[in-house]
Amino acid sequence: MERLVMKFGGSSLKDLEKIKSASDIILEKSKTEEVVVVVSAMGDSTNELLDMAHALSTTPSKRELDMLVSTGENKSAALLAIHLNEAGHKAVALTGFQAGFQSDGVHGKNKITDVNIERIENHLRQNEIVVVTGFQGINPLGDITTFGRGGSDTSAVALAVKLNAKCAIYTDVSGIYSIDPRIYSDAKKLNVVTYEELMEMAHLGTKVIEPRSVELAYKFNVPMEILLNDGKTKGTKVLEAYDMEDTKLTSVSKLDDVVLVIIHDTKDVNISNIFLELAKENVNVDIISHTRLNDRKEVTFTSEKSSIEDTKRVLTELNLDYEIKDNLSKVSIVGTAMRSQVGIAAQVFELFVKEDIFFYEISTSEISISYVVDSKIADDVVIKLGKHFEL
Amino acid sequence: MERLVMKFGGSSLKDLEKIKSASDIILEKSKTEEVVVVVSAMGDSTNELLDMAHALSTTPSKRELDMLVSTGENKSAALLAIHLNEAGHKAVALTGFQAGFQSDGVHGKNKITDVNIERIENHLRQNEIVVVTGFQGINPLGDITTFGRGGSDTSAVALAVKLNAKCAIYTDVSGIYSIDPRIYSDAKKLNVVTYEELMEMAHLGTKVIEPRSVELAYKFNVPMEILLNDGKTKGTKVLEAYDMEDTKLTSVSKLDDVVLVIIHDTKDVNISNIFLELAKENVNVDIISHTRLNDRKEVTFTSEKSSIEDTKRVLTELNLDYEIKDNLSKVSIVGTAMRSQVGIAAQVFELFVKEDIFFYEISTSEISISYVVDSKIADDVVIKLGKHFEL
Numbered sequence: 075m076e077r078l079v080m081k082f083g084g085s086s087l088k089d090l091e092k093i094k095s096a097s098d099i100i101l102e103k104s105k106t107e108e109v110v111v112v113v114s115a116m117g118d119s120t121n122e123l124l125d126m127a128h129a130l131s132t133t134p135s136k137r138e139l140d141m142l143v144s145t146g147e148n149k150s151a152a153l154l155a156i157h158l159n160e161a162g163h164k165a166v167a168l169t170g171f172q173a174g175f176q177s178d179g180v181h182g183k184n185k186i187t188d189v190n191i192e193r194i195e196n197h198l199r200q201n202e203i204v205v206v207t208g209f210q211g212i213n214p215l216g217d218i219t220t221f222g223r224g225g226s227d228t229s230a231v232a233l234a235v236k237l238n239a240k241c242a243i244y245t246d247v248s249g250i251y252s253i254d255p256r257i258y259s260d261a262k263k264l265n266v267v268t269y270e271e272l273m274e275m276a277h278l279g280t281k282v283i284e285p286r287s288v289e290l291a292y293k294f295n296v297p298m299e300i301l302l303n304d305g306k307t308k309g310t311k312v313l314e315a316y317d318m319e320d321t322k323l324t325s326v327s328k329l330d331d332v333v334l335v336i337i338h339d340t341k342d343v344n345i346s347n348i349f350l351e352l353a354k355e356n357v358n359v360d361i362i363s364h365t366r367l368n369d370r371k372e373v374t375f376t377s378e379k380s381s382i383e384d385t386k387r388v389l390t391e392l393n394l395d396y397e398i399k400d401n402l403s404k405v406s407i408v409g410t411a412m413r414s415q416v417g418i419a420a421q422v423f424e425l426f427v428k429e430d431i432f433f434y435e436i437s438t439s440e441i442s443i444s445y446v447v448d449s450k451i452a453d454d455v456v457i458k459l460g461k462h463f464e465l
Numbered sequence: 466m467e468r469l470v471m472k473f474g475g476s477s478l479k480d481l482e483k484i485k486s487a488s489d490i491i492l493e494k495s496k497t498e499e500v501v502v503v504v505s506a507m508g509d510s511t512n513e514l515l516d517m518a519h520a521l522s523t524t525p526s527k528r529e530l531d532m533l534v535s536t537g538e539n540k541s542a543a544l545l546a547i548h549l550n551e552a553g554h555k556a557v558a559l560t561g562f563q564a565g566f567q568s569d570g571v572h573g574k575n576k577i578t579d580v581n582i583e584r585i586e587n588h589l590r591q592n593e594i595v596v597v598t599g600f601q602g603i604n605p606l607g608d609i610t611t612f613g614r615g616g617s618d619t620s621a622v623a624l625a626v627k628l629n630a631k632c633a634i635y636t637d638v639s640g641i642y643s644i645d646p647r648i649y650s651d652a653k654k655l656n657v658v659t660y661e662e663l664m665e666m667a668h669l670g671t672k673v674i675e676p677r678s679v680e681l682a683y684k685f686n687v688p689m690e691i692l693l694n695d696g697k698t699k700g701t702k703v704l705e706a707y708d709m710e711d712t713k714l715t716s717v718s719k720l721d722d723v724v725l726v727i728i729h730d731t732k733d734v735n736i737s738n739i740f741l742e743l744a745k746e747n748v749n750v751d752i753i754s755h756t757r758l759n760d761r762k763e764v765t766f767t768s769e770k771s772s773i774e775d776t777k778r779v780l781t782e783l784n785l786d787y788e789i790k791d792n793l794s795k796v797s798i799v800g801t802a803m804r805s806q807v808g809i810a811a812q813v814f815e816l817f818v819k820e821d822i823f824f825y826e827i828s829t830s831e832i833s834i835s836y837v838v839d840s841k842i843a844d845d846v847v848i849k850l851g852k853h854f855e856l
Binding site (some may be wrong): 090093094123126129130131132133134135137138139141142144145146148149151152153155157158159160165166167169171172189192216218252 | 481483484485514516517521522523524525526528530532534535536537539540542543544546547550551556557558560562563572584607608609643
């Protein structure tokens with residue numbers, strides 16, 4: 075039998091009815107494959123736990139936050155295994171540490187170092203469906219850790235790598251769209267997408283999947299599919315490359331809660347030191363630009379709204395003269411087509427001039443171009459790009 | 466510094482405000498003692514989790530039930546540690562397995578085999594308050610186990626034994642009463658009680674504390690106190706023995722949900738076999754009586770309502786002719802005084818005849834007498850006994 079890792083997110087397990095539907099899809103697959111299931115916490119329960127912690131403390135201790143939120147996946151995994159057993163297929167629920175997820179790093183943002191799959195293999199040999207808590211592991215001290223936002227996707231792909239399995243990500247959308255259908259209702263669902271494109275799209279705001287997980291799948295060439303949690307609708311398959319002739323643009327993504335930090339007059343400052351200190355505080359720095367006017371130097375970078383407090387503290391400690399602009403969004407167009415088609419950037423510039431769209435920053439990669447714009451016009455920019463490139 | 470294990474039950478942690486109050490009491494104690502805290506799940510959350518499991522399955526797999534309900538204590542321990550840290554005292558939350566609780570037995574009814582306190586000792590050396598999840602441990606397979614009803618009390622006492630600490634049990638009543646004040650409003654609070662009496666009272670229906678935990682405290686002579694969760698009211702201290710002259714009766718307890726099982730005509734049946742089979746199904750058998758009339762034999766025993774289904778299955782498989790009577794309660798009077806005072810049973814018989822009280826079974830121990838009566842008259846019997854013995 076082939077092996078399949080099935081990942082169900084919070085919205086696909088949000089109540090007991092959803093757990094029963096997930097159970098049906100799993101039982102169907104288990105007829106033809108050896109199945110390991112990775113689960114997130116039910117619905118919005120992780121945020122509810124975080125709200126309780128923040129009601130008790132302005133800066134809750136991160137070690138205990140990990141212990142707290144890990145209860146969410148333990149609960150959904152146990153309930154799903156209970157229902158699978160009831161429905162007639164032997165199933166066993168494993169926590170992160172029982173499933174062998176070893177990790178290291180900062181609490182709340184741990185990285186998986188290895189997965190010791192011995193116990194999972196034992197259960198599979200006994201013809202059991204193994205339900206594993208996503209998002210969590212254990213560190214060398216024996217403490218419970220979590221893998222940061224969307225960590226369950228990464229758990230699923232890491233397991234697929236170690237178990238030599240395919241990976242199916244079940245969500246509440248029917249696959250990957252060229253543009254978020256909530257912004258642009260004419261958006262097309264993609265039957266296939268490449269790992270590289272999906273990685274860019276995920277980094278650039280497509281919330282269906284966590285970019286780290288796509289990167290891992292790409293690195294180990296894990297066959298991957300993103301599907302609706304109804305067990306019927308055809309999803310989006312992730313491929314290594316398209317057929318040679320197929321070279322169109324793939325998608326437009328939007329990422330909200332972007333902030334722009336401008337540091338004035340940095341002539342006496344060691345710039346690498348700024349980014350080193352920001353990295354120590356786990357501030358994600360995205361687009362960096364550096365301008366020199368006469369003998370003045372100015373550095374700007376974009377970051378996430380959630381890092382504003384950490385950013386301010388670092389810059390203040392470094393005695394820098396800075397300002398922060400928020401309510402920004404990053405709109406990106408993605409597609410391997412950019413490699414072979416010249417002039418995409420030029421077409422966008424032309425469009426922006428014609429439509430009088432103002433952007434703060436621009437950033438390009440081999441297969442994407444991103445523009446930082448005011449959040450209030452971001453949806454409109456997405457729609458205009460979608461129409462222009464017929465996505 | 467002396468060491469203190471403080472146990473907070475579900476009602477003492479039922480919401481964020483209660484967690485803050487518990488935190489205040491703990492911080493006050495931590496000024497003069499090394500403190501380890503044992504917590505139950507918040508409020509009624511264990512039952513809510515069990516309800517979800519039963520909505521998904523008529524007989525939820527017991528291993529997964531343990532994993533499910535253990536999330537309750539993980540949540541309360543993490544939240545309490547988060548608040549202690551916020552309030553300025555370093556604190557760390559440990560799950561059952563991190564705190565070294567080793568266990569063995571049947572899922573849902575595990576027994577503690579040992580507590581490896583190395584990690585707790587490390588945290589105490591670093592002047593941290595250690596918050597430990599009660600009720601749960603790990604078995605030799607690495608699975609999460611729970612210790613059955615009231616298991617958090619047993620966790621607390623077991624830790625006190627290993628840490629050579631005193632043990633304070635915080636509850637929502639202000640100590641141990643001679644009679645449940647909800648039944649008999651004139652009941653007196655006891656300043657002291659002996660381990661033996663408290664053990665009998667707990668077995669016989671006093672719900673404030675779990676009998677296993679008192680047994681353990683008695684065996685290892687752990688100084689123990691039962692207190693109100695307000696941090697002010699004087700509680701009830703548990704002693705090895707009273708002063709010589711102090712020989713009154715201590716309490717009247719009531720235990721509801723008792724069932725009486727009557728097995729007719731057992732002349733061809735190996736009776737020990739019946740109880741062996743019941744024990745295999747973890748049916749708790751309490752009062753057993755055996756009557757022989759001519760060549761007919763009849764066996765009766767009392768058990769718990771929750772075991773009715775298991776009991777029926779065993780007796781039916783053994784082809785026995787039986788009937789079950791439910792809606793019964795067991796009313797018990799307890800006191801080491803019984804050892805030295807004769808005629809307590811005689812006084813009760815006289816009272817029951819005078820008041821026309823019918824009982825189904827009677828059972829005596831060295832320091833208690835129990836009567837099985839219809840539940841609908843049980844409270845009235847408790848009050849009459851309380852008045853008669855001036856409790």
